[in-house]
Amino acid sequence: MSSQNILFIAHVDESEGTLPNVAYEALGAALDVTKQLGGKLTIGLIGESLQAAADTLAGTGAPILGVSGADFAYPRYASDAAAVEAICRAAQPQIIIVPGTSRFLRVMPGVSHRLKGSVDTHITSIDLIDGALTAKRWFYRQRLEAVIQREARPWILVVDSGCHDAWAGATAPVKIQTIAVSLPADAKRTAFAGVRIPNRDRQTIRPHAKLLFVAGAGWCKKHADGKSHSSEAETIILDFLRGSGASLGGSKSLVDQSSENQAVLGFMTHLNQVGQTGSTPRHPKGLSTCCHGEEPHVVGWRFIKERRAINLDPNCGWARGKADVLYVADAFQVIAKLNSLLREKSSLKEDLVPSGGV
Numbered sequence: 001m002s003s004q005n006i007l008f009i010a011h012v013d014e015s016e017g018t019l020p021n022v023a024y025e026a027l028g029a030a031l032d033v034t035k036q037l038g039g040k041l042t043i044g045l046i047g048e049s050l051q052a053a054a055d056t057l058a059g060t061g062a063p064i065l066g067v068s069g070a071d072f073a074y075p076r077y078a079s080d081a082a083a084v085e086a087i088c089r090a091a092q093p094q095i096i097i098v099p100g101t102s103r104f105l106r107v108m109p110g111v112s113h114r115l116k117g118s119v120d121t122h123i124t125s126i127d128l129i130d131g132a133l134t135a136k137r138w139f140y141r142q143r144l145e146a147v148i149q150r151e152a153r154p155w156i157l158v159v160d161s162g163c164h165d166a167w168a169g170a171t172a173p174v175k176i177q178t179i180a181v182s183l184p185a186d187a188k189r190t191a192f193a194g195v196r197i198p199n200r201d202r203q204t205i206r207p208h209a210k211l212l213f214v215a216g217a218g219w220c221k222k223h224a225d226g227k228s229h230s231s232e233a234e235t236i237i238l239d240f241l242r243g244s245g246a247s248l249g250g251s252k253s254l255v256d257q258s259s260e261n262q263a264v265l266g267f268m269t270h271l272n273q274v275g276q277t278g279s280t281p282r283h284p285k286g287l288s289t290c291c292h293g294e295e296p297h298v299v300g301w302r303f304i305k306e307r308r309a310i311n312l313d314p315n316c317g318w319a320r321g322k323a324d325v326l327y328v329a330d331a332f333q334v335i336a337k338l339n340s341l342l343r344e345k346s347s348l349k350e351d352l353v354p355s356g357g358v
């Protein structure tokens with residue numbers, strides 16, 4: 001097989017000025033592929049200014065091409081597609097690996113068309129099988145896994161987050177080879193107005209959290225006093241999310257109640273639903289609370305590695321091989337206790353901060 005050019009492209013995160021975490025994960029995949037193919041890796045970067053991000057890639061030893069300037073600061077189809085196309089034409093790659101950010105998911109199919117190549121999105125792994133480059137992705141709500149090989153080149157692979165360990169290496173000053181892209185006026189018709197994000201407390205879905213915390217319908221069920229304690233449940237859960245930084249998932253029963261105006265948790269929406277008709281998030285750990293652990297819910301836990309559950313019922317679904325550990329206990333009490341331990345831990349940390357702060 002002749003030596004292959006592999007191109008990894010990333011864009012600087014508009015708000016942070018650095019590369020998003022998923023870029024380092026996709027870079028890890030690109031480095032593995034380069035090693036397996038015995039190929040040559042080139043890196044392409046896009047953004048307003050690139051130096052800080054480029055320096056974090058010094059340890060790869062790969063040449064870095066960059067398209068920069070105010071025109072490339074924010075996501076916009078016309079300018080992003082022109083920048084990616086220019087980098088690809090300069091590097092002449094057979095394989096192009098990019099992170100699955102919303103910015104790149106939008107432009108890569110168009111770029112692939114311009115380059116007369118092929119593109120596959122939501123890639124979960126890339127390997128060499130019997131000498132052929134092979135990518136995998138899921139279809140039909142994670143029920144079918146496709147194993148893809150293609151003749152077409154260049155082949156663009158858009159890698160999903162949470163599927164590869166993030167690459168980390170030494171930061172050092174590097175030289176960027178600038179590629180000039182001048183945009184025609186019609187590529188600048190769309191102007192970037194700003195970003196609106198919910199405030200931090202309402203932002204309960206956190207894809208990069210180490211822990212997925214799932215709340216089930218049990219949080220709103222009646223207690224021994226004949227009443228539902230949903231406002232207490234809200235306080236306990238929000239405290240836990242704040243203290244632990246976990247991402248919040250919900251069972252279908254609980255999120256459906258929210259839209260039916262029953263006793264509910266105000267911050268729970270259908271976007272939080274995990275399961276067959278919900279999402280299939282990727283987190284290293286999961287903690288299920290007040291949720292029965294029925295199959296249509298637990299299929300959404302496919303990519304959760306270490307699983308624990310708290311349920312009053314020792315015969316719930318989690319006890320049947322679906323969790324590593326089941327605590328048969330009242331979740332109100334267990335999570336309230338966890339919250340006080342988390343508070344102790346964070347006040348201990350504050351006490352240890354030298355005067356003058358950090």
Ligand SMILES: Cc1cc2nc3c(=O)[nH]c(=O)nc-3n(C[C@H](O)[C@H](O)[C@H](O)COP(=O)(O)OP(=O)(O)OC[C@H]3O[C@@H](n4cnc5c(N)ncnc54)[C@H](O)[C@@H]3O)c2cc1C
Pocket residue numbers: 215216217218219221250251252253254273274275276277278279289290291292293294295296297300310311312313316329330331332
């Ligand atoms: C086609 C189809 C698709 C579906 N898709 C999904 C899906 O995507 N996601 C999903 O979640 N469901 C889905 N379902 C529904 C699923 O089968 C279950 O009905 C649902 O997950 C049940 O939610 P739950 O466990 O929160 O509620 P329940 O079944 O009502 O369970 C509540 C649990 O809370 C426990 N509990 C109560 N109080 C406490 C307490 N104080 N402490 C600890 N434990 C307590 C109880 O013991 C009980 O086990 C689907 C069903 C179908 C047919």
